[in-house]
Amino acid sequence: MHEAVAMNPWAALAYLVAGVCFILALRGLSSPASSRRGNRLGMAGMALAVGTTLVTHSFASLPEILVAMAIGAAIGIVTARRIKMTDMPQLVAAFHSLVGLAAVLVAVAAFANPGAFGILDAATGHIHQVSRIEMGLGIAIGAITFSGSVIAFLKLNGNMSGKPILLPARHIINLGTLAAILLLIAYFVTDDRTAVFVAITALSFAIGFLLIVPIGGADMPVVVSMLNSYSGWAAAAMGFTLHNSAMIITGALVGSSGAILSYIMCKAMNRSFVSVIAGGFGTESGPAGGAAAIDRPWKRGSAEDAAFLMQQAEQVIIVPGYGMAVAQAQHALREMGDLLKKHGVRVKYAIHPVAGRMPGHMNVLLAEANVPYDDVYELEDINGEFAQTDVAFVIGANDVTNPAAKTDKSSPIYGMPVLEVWKAKTVLFIKRSMGGVGYAGVDNEVFYMDNTMMLLADAKKMVEEIVKAMG
Amino acid sequence: MDFISILSVFVLACCVGYYVVWSVTPALHTPLMAVTNAISSVIVVGALIAGAAEGSPIAKWLGLGAVVLASVNIFGGFAVTERMLAMYKKKERPAAK
Numbered sequence: 001m002h003e004a005v006a007m008n009p010w011a012a013l014a015y016l017v018a019g020v021c022f023i024l025a026l027r028g029l030s031s032p033a034s035s036r037r038g039n040r041l042g043m044a045g046m047a048l049a050v051g052t053t054l055v056t057h058s059f060a061s062l063p064e065i066l067v068a069m070a071i072g073a074a075i076g077i078v079t080a081r082r083i084k085m086t087d088m089p090q091l092v093a094a095f096h097s098l099v100g101l102a103a104v105l106v107a108v109a110a111f112a113n114p115g116a117f118g119i120l121d122a123a124t125g126h127i128h129q130v131s132r133i134e135m136g137l138g139i140a141i142g143a144i145t146f147s148g149s150v151i152a153f154l155k156l157n158g159n160m161s162g163k164p165i166l167l168p169a170r171h172i173i174n175l176g177t178l179a180a181i182l183l184l185i186a187y188f189v190t191d192d193r194t195a196v197f198v199a200i201t202a203l204s205f206a207i208g209f210l211l212i213v214p215i216g217g218a219d220m221p222v223v224v225s226m227l228n229s230y231s232g233w234a235a236a237a238m239g240f241t242l243h244n245s246a247m248i249i250t251g252a253l254v255g256s257s258g259a260i261l262s263y264i265m266c267k268a269m270n271r272s273f274v275s276v277i278a279g280g281f282g283t284e285s286g287p288a289g290g291a292a293a294i295d296r297p298w299k300r301g302s303a304e305d306a307a308f309l310m311q312q313a314e315q316v317i318i319v320p321g322y323g324m325a326v327a328q329a330q331h332a333l334r335e336m337g338d339l340l341k342k343h344g345v346r347v348k349y350a351i352h353p354v355a356g357r358m359p360g361h362m363n364v365l366l367a368e369a370n371v372p373y374d375d376v377y378e379l380e381d382i383n384g385e386f387a388q389t390d391v392a393f394v395i396g397a398n399d400v401t402n403p404a405a406k407t408d409k410s411s412p413i414y415g416m417p418v419l420e421v422w423k424a425k426t427v428l429f430i431k432r433s434m435g436g437v438g439y440a441g442v443d444n445e446v447f448y449m450d451n452t453m454m455l456l457a458d459a460k461k462m463v464e465e466i467v468k469a470m471g
Numbered sequence: 472m473d474f475i476s477i478l479s480v481f482v483l484a485c486c487v488g489y490y491v492v493w494s495v496t497p498a499l500h501t502p503l504m505a506v507t508n509a510i511s512s513v514i515v516v517g518a519l520i521a522g523a524a525e526g527s528p529i530a531k532w533l534g535l536g537a538v539v540l541a542s543v544n545i546f547g548g549f550a551v552t553e554r555m556l557a558m559y560k561k562k563e564r565p566a567a568k
Contacts, residue, residue, distance in 0.1 A: 015516075022510045023487055029495045029503050032559035039502075039556060042510055043549050053516045057523040061531065065522050068535045072542020079543075080550035088501055088555075095508045095548055098540045102514050105537035109521035109530040116524030117517075130474060228504050235511045236481060242520065245480050247513050252484035254507040257492045261500060353497065360500030367498075367558040374562055378497050 012245065014052040019249030021045025026253060032373055049246045085368040086325045089357040090156040093224055097149035099231040100208075103142030104201065106238055107135050111197055117242060129189050131241055136185035138237035139197070140204040145230040147208030152223050155212075156357055162217030170214060171278065177207045211277065218322075218399075220357045221265045222276045229258025261359050268353035268379075270405075270415040298434065301453035303465035306393075306428050309453075310336075311470060313390030315346040317382065319419055320362050321355045323396020323430075327459035330369040333395065336463055337371065339470045348385070349376045350419050352400035383420055392424035394446075396459050398431070402444045411442055427452040430459050502555045509548025515541035 021041045028038015054062070083091050111127070114120040119131035127135070154160035167173065184200045215223055236251020238244075266273050310316050318337065324330060337347045349371060355362045366376055386392060394401055397419075404411040405418045421427050427446055433456055434447070446452055455462050495503050518541055521534025 018513070019484070022513070023484075023491060025506060025510065026488075026491045026495065026503070029499045029506070031496060032499065032556070032561075035499060035502065035556045035559070036553065039506060039549065039552050042506055042552075046510065046513065046545055046549070049513050049516055050519065053519045054523075057520060058525065059523075060525060061523055061535075064535055065519060065538060068522065068538040069542045072539040072544075073546040076543040076545065076547025077550050080547045080554060083551065085555075085558075088505075088551075091547075091551065092501075092504050092508060095505075095544050098544050099508065099511050099514065102512070102518060102537040102540040102544070105533045105540070106514060106517035106521060109527075109533040109537070110517070112533070113521065113524055113527035113530030115526060116520060116530065224504065228507055231511045232507065235514045238514055238517050240477055240481070242517055243477060244516055245477075247516060248477060248481045249484040250510050250513045252481055253488040253491070254511040256485050256488035257503060257507045260489070260492045261504070264497075264500075351497075358501060358504065360498060360503070363498040364501045364555055364558070367555070367560070370558075370560065372562040373498055373559050376498060 008056055011052050011056045014048055015244055015246035016249075018045040018049040018052070018246040021048065022246075022250050022253060026257065045246075085364055086328060087157075088364060089220065089224060089361060090153055092358060093149050093153040093156055093227065096224075096227045096231050097146050097153060100142045100145030100147075100149060100227075100234060103231075103234040103238055104139055104146060107139035107142060107241075108197075108201075110135060110241060111194075119241060127192055132189050132192055133185060134237055134240040136188045136197075136200055138234055138241060139201055140181050140185065141230055141234040141237060143201055143204035144208035144211070145227055145234055147205045148212045148223075148230070149208075149227050151209055151212040152220065152227060155217060156220060156224075162220075164214045164216040166214050167210070170210065174207065174210055177203055177210065181207065214278075215276065217357070218354075219269075219276050221354050221359055221361075222262050222269075222273070224358045225258050225261035225265055226277075227258070229255050229262060232256075232258055265354055265359060268417060270413070270417070296448045298448050299453050301428065301455055303455070303462060304469045305453060306455055306462075307466045307469035309426055309428065310340055310345065310391050310393070310466075311343050313340075313345050315348070315385075315389045316340055316391045316393055317386065317389050317421075317424065318347065318349045319392060319394045319397050319401060319421055320349065320351070320366070321395065321397025321400060322357060322361075323398075323432075323459050325356055325361065325365055325396070327396065329395060329460040329463050330365045330371075332460055332463040332467060334366070334369040334371050336467050336470070337375075339467060343470075347375065348382060350379070350382045351376060352379050352397065352417075352419055355397055355400055379417060379419060386420045386423040389424040390426065392421035392427045394421055394427065394429045395463070396430065398444055399442065401446055402442060404442055404445060413442055422446050422449055422451070425451060428455055429453070430455045430457065430462050432456065432458065498559070499556075502552050505548055505552040505555065509545055509552060512541040512544040512548065515545060 232254025
């Protein structure tokens with residue numbers, strides 16, 4: 001192996017401690033009660049890592065570095081304060097893109113000045129071969145994270161259509177590009193010319209773009225989790241280059257975190273990771289459902305009916321979905337819940353893992369509206385309760401309540417775990433109009449059931465009217 | 472550190488990550504993403520090294536650029552996580568669990 005990078009043993013120890021702080025930060029998230037302490041430990045770990053790096057390196061450009069950090073800090077803190085909770089998925093995607101771009105810049109800087117990073121082979125005047133693989137992987141993952149996150153951001157932010165955009169022969173193009181990147185990284189080991197390095201970077205930017213463009217809006221929870229994972233692996237690859245344990249530990253943590261979240265999301269949709277990445281879901285469902293739906297009888301209810309039914313109930317389960325976030329209905333919803341509780345009704349919230357545009361999206365919105373977290377239940381904890389529930393109140397969710405997932409083998413969502421709202425005595429279903437079907441393009445049998453009452457209106461307006469009717 | 476000891480740290484950290492992340496409650500998955508985002512900006516260490524080093528002005532300015540980007544993430548990520556976590560409240564009356 002190459003000669004050791006001269007690292008101060010105390011510095012190495014400090015980086016290790018920083019890594020442990022990050023582990024504890026994630027550990028804190030096992031319950032809301034310990035989570036804030038965890039977050040503080042994370043901050044302490046970061047301060048330690050930054051402080052150690054500054055102390056052990058030359059002070060010559062300290063003023064510039066401090067200015068750079070101040071600029072970043074100002075932008076970051078202002079954004080974090082101003083961002084609306086409903087826009088959290090976009091923000092996270094934007095932050096991922098920054099990690100990706102930072103990784104690319106660091107890798108290019110390391111290529112331009114390998115001596116400073118301790119990866120220069122003094123004998124040959126070239127970069128160590130092991131370091132070349134690490135750098136190549138680092139810049140490739142960083143660039144994919146960057147361009148992929150930019151597309152995810154544009155889609156989530158509505159600057160770009162959420163519909164999948166399908167290029168002809170995209171699988172061949174994508175696989176070919178990936179293979180080319182890997183071959184170039186292998187070639188980079190034998191030939192560290194700038195052109196090779198530039199080609200790896202350019203192709204990686206391109207593949208990030210190509211991979212995310214065909215993926216539709218409702219698959220975004222998987223995409224955001226996957227990019228989260230990539231940003232971790234990019235940090236880990238740079239950690240290998242720099243022999244820095246804080247970066248390696250963090251990279252591994254973040255990488256596994258994103259991977260596990262992707263897995264949870266895929267499982268909640270009963271789809272394989274490969275089929276999500278291949279993209280195009282929701283465009284190929286064809287004529288199924290649509291035509292049969294036109295003339296079926298359904299019952300329409302008013303806000304007063306809904307208010308009456310719920311006030312008479314013993315237990316109401318509220319099922320929120322992405323539509324609630326779009327309508328910003330969470331505050332009105334909490335008000336409704338409070339009024340019901342005053343009437344002695346038990347109110348619970350049921351959350352499907354893929355409700356919303358990122359993992360845990362609904363939980364954050366309900367928390368923002370001051371719904372206590374012990375009223376909020378996960379799919380498997382509450383599904384058994386619908387049968388003993390008087391009213392299931394579905395607001396802005398559709399596919400996650402569709403019985404076709406259990407009964408109809410030809411349905412594109414067959415096999416997906418769903419909230420069994422139809423087992424409740426009455427289902428109140430808020431929907432804008434009867435025309436549109438959910439993201440998967442599947443009609444929902446629940447609309448036409450005898451015990452269902454459709455509340456056709458904007459989610460927020462309808463909830464406000466119900467609140468008025470209760471008062 | 473030689474390659475094998477770095478690899479050991481990496482593999483063990485992946486194992487730790489696996490168990491720690493599974494123990495995160497699903498209600499906190501959004502804060503989890505925000506905080507992992509913040510900590511993955513530990514890449515700032517590399518940016519600082521590039522920014523502090525003499526010898527290559529290009530590398531220095533790239534490093535400083537990366538410091539700005541990573542700082543946005545560090546401060547923004549931790550701040551937004553803190554903001555979200557502050558919103559999670561228990562019921563006021565003692566929970567009957």
